[in-house]
């Protein structure tokens with residue numbers, strides 16, 4: 483039997499512990515990709531696993547219109563930890579659904595249809611989120627997609643200001659582009675976008691599906707950007723491996739969201755996973771750790787790789803190494819020769835999104851392996 487669509491790697495992973503995963507032959511790999519940032523607390527995190535097992539034993543599923551204690555606690559926790567006033571929570575199952583909801587909410591709350599997005603941005607693969615994603619390779623086979631989307635160059639404040647007008651429902655933007663190549667935005671760009679959207683009455687959506695959960699050194703990237711958006715979308719690391727997404731909204735959005743729902747929204751088990759994940763990240767000050775180790779790693783990578791690479795960039799533990807040859811070959815050599823798993827971001831960027839609990843020794847191990855293959 484074979485599945486279709488996903489190309490499978492020649493490594494079957496069977497176990498995970500902290501920053502490491504083990505394959506079916508017993509070979510251990512340092513997991514510097516965390517399966518696209520989905521395990522911020524590392525594999526097999528005790529508090530998360532226990533919370534899931536406990537909830538699973540008590541009540542696996544009940545539809546969202548019945549209050550469930552753990553879901554209520556998750557709503558409260560997200561509201562407490564979100565930037566002030568972005569405290570109404572819609573729960574779903576993935577990043578694309580979180581963005582799909584945000585786009586719908588913006589259209590409903592503003593009565594407008596135009597969405598402004600950014601070149602090289604990635605927001606998901608359902609029809610609405612896909613329409614706001616930049617790369618043609620993801621979109622072409624499925625056109626026509628949702629209309630009325632304008633793309634502007636990323637980090638270009640003037641172009642963004644020009645694109646936002648009285649007909650704009652929303653701007654959707656990643657504070658650091660992930661899929662597009664690990665491109666951090668300047669604070670000034672994000673702040674100007676905030677001012678322009680507020681002036682026109684459009685909603686500002688920060689897509690924090692990849693940057694959230696402490697990845698860029700603060701729980702939400704909007705904190706270091708010093709911007710309070712109208713919506714923040716989250717998924718990936720939110721449940722430390724379980725499928726959960728969230729759209730955090732301000733009142734004016736939540737009060738006018740229209741009619742949106744999903745059967746599995748906020749099921750008890752994924753709520754337990756997300757609650758345990760977020761509370762651990764906050765209580766153990768994981769974002770500050772990610773900030774420190776990320777800065778250390780980027781400095782070490784720059785020192786070790788020097789002129790052998792075009793650039794080392796990122797925020798916190800969201801790191802991109804722009805290489806001079808194809809990233810895929812490097813990723814293969816890293817896995818096979820160095821037992822290190824990393825990710826691509828386009829053709830020429832090696833992307834690192836490790837567990838945020840990564841130790842300095844593990845960071846050193848990763849730098850050594852990357853120097854062996856790239857240097």
Ligand SMILES: Cc1ncc(COP(=O)(O)O)c(C=O)c1O
Nearest residue numbers: 576577578604605606660691692
């Ligand atoms: C910034 C961003 N938004 C949205 C998505 C889509 O998330 P999902 O794959 O969970 O639908 C991704 C996934 O890579 C992402 O990086």
